[in-house]
Amino acid sequence: MSKGFEITGHKKIDKLFKQLTDKVQKKVVKKAMRKGMKPVLDEVKQNVPVDTGATKKDIKIRMGKRSRNRIEVQVSSKNDNYIPKFLEFGTSKMPARPFYTPAYESKGDEAKQTTMDALLELIQEELKKGDK
Structure with missing residues (x-):
């Protein structure tokens, strides 16, 4: 059920991202990834077979493993x-x-683009806060 994508090589995001402190970088990435996975979450919830509704209710965006240069976000129960x-x-x-795999296959590209857009937007917001 594990699917993923990397965001690398975006020069504008890289340049702006390096201007943030480590703490703010983590906060921005976390928010952007949660925002990016929202279309996948919505699709999974739409596709999940429902009996009592407990499984559908339990599916959420969750933070996964972290390392120095990697943060994992999952749509899971x-x-x-x-x-x-x-x-x-x-x-x-x-x-x-299946309901996870088809959701990721249909919304994976949208999730990546949404994450990149959110990342750029959040970085710019944080840099503006720092200018005050």
């Missing part, structure tokens, strides 16, 4: 919730009814 995995991949007795 809680780790202890096995039902989405069964729905996505099926079992020996139940056919797969």
